[in-house]
Amino acid sequence: MPGVMERNNAHVRGPSKRAMMFAHGFGCDQNMWRFVAPAFEKDFKTVVFDHVGAGGSDLAAYDGAKYASLSGYANDVVEIGTELGLKDAVFVGHSVSSMIGVLAARKAPGMFGKLVLIGPSARYIDDEGYVGGFSAKQVEELLQFLESNHMGWSTQMAPIIMGNPDRPELGQELTNSFCRTDPEIAKAFARVTFTSDNRKDLAGVTIPTLVLQCSEDIIASQEVGEFVNRNILNSQMIVLKATGHCPNLSAPEEVIAAMRTFV
Amino acid sequence: MSSTSGPDFHDMIENAPCGYITLHANGRIEHVNLTFLTWSGHAADQMVGKRFSDFLTIPGRIYYETHIAPLLRMQGFFNEFAIDMLNAGGEPLQMIANASERRDPDGKPLLVRLALIKATDRRRYEQELLAARELSIAAEKATQEVLRLEQETSDLREQFIAVLGHDLRNPLASISAGARILDRTVQSEKEHQVIAMMQTTVMRMASMIDNVLDFARGRLGGGITLECEAGKPLEPALTQVVDELRLAWPGRVIEADFAIDQPVNCDRVRIGQLLSNLLGNALTHGAFDEPVVVHAETRDGSFELWVANVGEPIPPAAIKKLFEPFFRGKTRVNTQGLGLGLYIASQIARAHGGTLTAISTPAETRFTFSMPLG
DSSP, X not given: XXXXXXXXXXXXXXXXXXXXXXXXXXXXXXXXXXXTGGGGTTTSEEEEEOOTTBTTSOGGGOOTTGGGSHHHHHHHHHHHHHHTTOOSEEEEEETXXXXXXXXXXXXXXXXXXXXXXXXXXXXXXXXXXXXXXXXXXXXXXXXXXXXXXXXXXXXXXXXXXXXXXXXXXXXXGGTTTTTOBOHHHHHHHHHHHHXXXXXXGGGGOOSOEEEEEEETOSSSOHHXXXXXXXXXXXXXXXXXXXXXXXXXHHOHHHHHHHXXXXX | OOTTTOOOHHHHHHTOSSEXXXXXXXXXXXXXXXXXXXXXXXXXXXXXXSBGGXXXXXXXXXXXXXXXXXXXXXXXXXXXXXXXXXXXTSOXXXXXXEEEEEEOTTSOEEEEEEEEEEOHHHHHHHXXXXXXHHHHHHHHHHHHHHHHHHHHHHHHHHHHHHHXXXXXXXXXXXXXXXXXXXXXXXXXXXXXXXXXXXXXXXXXXXXHHHHHHHHHHHHHSSXXXXXXXXXXXXXXXXXXXXXXXXHXXXXXXXXXXXXXXXXXXXXXXXXXXXXXXXXXXXXXXXXXXXXXXXXXXXETTEEEEEEEEOSSOXXXXXXXXXXXXXXXXXXXXXXXXXXXXXXXXXXXXXXXXXXXXXXXXXXXXXXXXXXXXX
């Protein structure tokens, strides 16, 4: 059986003792961090990894029951942290990994000293007195779309990435692994992502937390980000000018600058 | 178009046979061509300045934000992706698209170009493929389940046959043993005859049980299984069968002639059973005052065993059916068997890779078993 580091395709860079761990969200893999993580390599030991089922992770380690809840993913984060002996590290989670980080911080007190949550949502589905941004019906439609359209997904998953003259730094090694996801696993990950409710878990977070909120994020709206910020004891929020759901790609400088004010 | 005026770019863009949309780097729509407006039923001023994702279905939005936008940013392009847009009536418009970024010299995105092709048929085709795949998975599951049940039933049947065989043979063995004890003490010739008849009946019964059990196995379960031993001599097994039948049929002549000088790789018990069935058949149907002849030999790379009797020939129509189960020729009621003997014999022959054939003339009826030695 491969070790934790192989299972999660984890990579560590930088000599510094204090670590900064980056966790990608639904849809892509650790490549999400390639414009952000290098900026911290001088001051931190950076750790990037793929959730099991994504990117270069060990697909054989995918266990439908374990990963039917975010807790299963959080356990992996804790295992990687334990393997690396992380203490007082910074956890940077994008999208669904924000809540995975919240769970991991609760599971392993002392492992993480700070949380950076990019585009977090504690619950995507609207509830009484809570705006998640999606109705239960819409999420069900999404899941049905994924159920009934995974062939579309699988073709989407396999873009022909030949050379990339515009961005040679991306290199050829990405050709086959860029945001690659097994369609069945993508469906399961979508289900756990969009049906989870972690609102009660927020109260258990006591470490300093930074919420980075995008403008015009249709997946995690400002209300959703504010809810997270309000319900974590020691949290602050920065609203980025960046639009969309992936500022780590669309506006890395802004993300890096905001993070520097915090870490 | 005239060569002096140059290409009509306006027409090329507006009336291209594909939808063409450009987005500002912030994701808002800058321009939509006429083709897309016609397809979607939207007016240009309804779309320009809005977020592109506003014109996507919910799944389309999530896919765009989580997959397409990140890949566009990383690669600068993303080809052949499926995306569901919304028409003016709020109905999904299924499309296949290519997208590419236009960047400034520093690599900052300036705009995104999208070329969209309607993919309703293609999507339907994909969904049919998916449905077919799911059907086939379901069918495969159902087949597996049937197989599993069949295996369970088969196991149960094997157990049942084994238990039944044991339970039927035991009382027969008791009767036979009892008859042997009585045979030592009874006085009159008549009584000895009755006991001999009992032994004959016991033998016939035992042979019927063997045949029935083999039939049940062959038809319902694993077929006839062989335990071949090339090293052990076959002749004693055949002699034993002949002796048993001589004992069971006092007054009948059985002439046996064996010339087995090469090892025969066979299941000796099964070949004995085959001979017993053929011999029993010959004794039952052959002329009572004529000998039954048994001959076995190895010759020319094959083993041959035949049983011949004199008697009324088997009608040609009946010859064809001889080896079918439950076939019974015309015979006296009290010697009637189940009609399985020849069927089982033919199955044993087949299991050995050999043949069992019958030739019947007014002079002789002969059943020949032949199997290759190699």
